[in-house]
Amino acid sequence: DAKTTQPPSMDCAEGRAANLPCNHSTISGNEYVYWYRQIHSQGPQYIIHGLKNNETNEMASLIITEDRKSSTLILPHATLRDTAVYYCIVRTYGGATNKLIFGTGTLLAVQP
Amino acid sequence: DAGVTQSPTHLIKTRGQQVTLRCSPKSGHDTVSWYQQALGQGPQFIFQYYEEEERQRGNFPDRFSGHQFPNYSSELNVNALLLGDSALYLCASSSRTSGRVDTQYFGPGTRLTVL
Numbered sequence: 001d002a003k004t005t006q007p008p009s010m011d012c013a014e015g016r017a018a019n020l021p022c023n024h025s026t027i028s029g030n031e032y033v034y035w036y037r038q039i040h041s042q043g044p045q046y047i048i049h050g051l052k053n054n055e056t057n058e059m060a061s062l063i064i065t066e067d068r069k070s071s072t073l074i075l076p077h078a079t080l081r082d083t084a085v086y087y088c089i090v091r092t093y094g095g096a097t098n099k100l101i102f103g104t105g106t107l108l109a110v111q112p
Numbered sequence: 113d114a115g116v117t118q119s120p121t122h123l124i125k126t127r128g129q130q131v132t133l134r135c136s137p138k139s140g141h142d143t144v145s146w147y148q149q150a151l152g153q154g155p156q157f158i159f160q161y162y163e164e165e166e167r168q169r170g171n172f173p174d175r176f177s178g179h180q181f182p183n184y185s186s187e188l189n190v191n192a193l194l195l196g197d198s199a200l201y202l203c204a205s206s207s208r209t210s211g212r213v214d215t216q217y218f219g220p221g222t223r224l225t226v227l
Binding site: 034035037042044045046049099101104105 | 116120145153154155156157162168170195200201204215216217218220221223
């Protein structure tokens with residue numbers, strides 16, 4: 001079973017920041033938080049990952065709470081092309097074999 | 113730099129037939145994982161290959177088998193197809209650093225329809 005909880009859907013206005021929450025209350029010390037997104041019928045796209053510090057790349061920012069029990073993915077200026085299902089996944093980074101366990105994700109709908 | 117590629121894009125088979133799906137990993141990657149995604153659900157892990165051996169397997173029957181070649185490309189084979197095997201099949205590649213699996217990157221998938 002997935003170790004994360006996400007809202008099933010969210011709306012965001014184009015040009016505004018999209019803030020996608022994720023709860024992972026049972027996360028252990030060696031587990032990272034990963035975010036992927038999947039645009040309709042395409043393969044999942046890697047966005048970002050982090051352990052305990054906030055992370056930022058060209059796509060998004062990841063804010064992880066101090067107790068690491070939840071996180072927020074931030075798309076600073078959402079566009080219509082950001083409409084997708086966003087998956088939050090916890091996994092051990094760099095284990096010998098590490099499958100990704102996907103939940104049902106959050107469907108983000110960016111509105112014009 | 114080509115990303116992960118999969119072939120074919122779409123495939124239609126009938127019940128009882130066998131199918132082979134192919135995956136070429138991203139340049140520099142040596143580990144390939146396969147996932148099945150049924151309509152409306154998240155991807156489910158099938159198995160992972162490294163050094164031409166199956167390293168980890170999800171909860172899938174023996175009808176699902178795979179292979180990895182010396183050039184790191186991989187095949188997924190499904191025998192005795194069932195209607196429930198209709199899904200998007202995803203390949204993900206990654207590299208290993210000091211024996212540890214790094215971030216997985218996905219291909220576009222193969223849409224299999226079983227009639």
